Amino acid sequence: MKRALVIRHVDHEGIAGYREPIEAAGYEIHRVAAHHAGCAALDILSPDLIIVMGGPMGVYDTDRYPWLNDEIAVLRRRIATERPVLGVCLGSQLIAAALGAPVRKGPAREIGFAPLTLTDAGSESPLRHLAATDMLHWHGDTFDVPESADLLATTPLYAQAFARGRHLLALQFHAEMGEDERFEHWLVNDAADIAEVGETPETLRDAHIEKGPAAVAAGRAMIAEWLAGLG
Numbered sequence: 001m002k003r004a005l006v007i008r009h010v011d012h013e014g015i016a017g018y019r020e021p022i023e024a025a026g027y028e029i030h031r032v033a034a035h036h037a038g039c040a041a042l043d044i045l046s047p048d049l050i051i052v053m054g055g056p057m058g059v060y061d062t063d064r065y066p067w068l069n070d071e072i073a074v075l076r077r078r079i080a081t082e083r084p085v086l087g088v089c090l091g092s093q094l095i096a097a098a099l100g101a102p103v104r105k106g107p108a109r110e111i112g113f114a115p116l117t118l119t120d121a122g123s124e125s126p127l128r129h130l131a132a133t134d135m136l137h138w139h140g141d142t143f144d145v146p147e148s149a150d151l152l153a154t155t156p157l158y159a160q161a162f163a164r165g166r167h168l169l170a171l172q173f174h175a176e177m178g179e180d181e182r183f184e185h186w187l188v189n190d191a192a193d194i195a196e197v198g199e200t201p202e203t204l205r206d207a208h209i210e211k212g213p214a215a216v217a218a219g220r221a222m223i224a225e226w227l228a229g230l231g
Helices: 016-024 067-080 090-098 126-130 183-189 191-196 201-228
Strands: 002-008 027-033 049-052 085-088 103-114 135-143 150-154 159-164 168-171
Touching: 016 027, 016 049, 016 201, 049 067, 049 090, 067 085, 067 090, 085 090, 090 103, 090 135, 090 159, 090 168, 103 191, 103 201, 126 150, 126 201, 135 159, 135 201, 183 191, 183 201, 191 201
Parallel strands: 002 027, 002 049, 049 085, 085 168
Antiparallel strands: 103 135, 150 159, 159 168
8 A cells, every 4th residue: 555644734724635546545644743753864756656734834934843854855855756746725835945936924814715727737637626626725834936847727826736747736825624523723713814815704604614515625626536547
């Protein structure tokens, strides 16, 4: 059985809806907390798939979270091997940083369900499954698309996804979320950010109920196709 290693930054941001297609593709899933992993010594090369999840910290928060530098360094080593890497939210930002692209606070937060605009490259990629479905956005940071990567999707404010070849996929949005009870933790922990964008926990909970299942179904189709293309 193939081995997938999930690098998590907080307990309430796991692979959620992506677990089903990953297991269906024949991967045994293992998990490690980045801040407990001793990132500098993390075995980043032997797993068949690396999945880097989200978290509330920023790539630039190295004074508070010095292990972020080690995580970026080991991801750079992994990416250089052209072995599969998937990044979600903070994970996508860490991948961008590992590829030498700037990561920074954006001018505004994106929180809630909204559609993506796919580029031509995105329309020909596994992201095509997301074309007609609102995705969950929950971030205030953004990145420049690395020079070696292809931009796949945007919103009016930010780049939302990029890929490098078949082996690397970075997603700013959360197509894995929509049916996971841990969403309640997001609503409770991020009340100030939710208010900042003019939403309420109640409106987001209703949107999660209404739009979440379709988002997860589209996300699963995307991940299944991406994994199938790894060979």
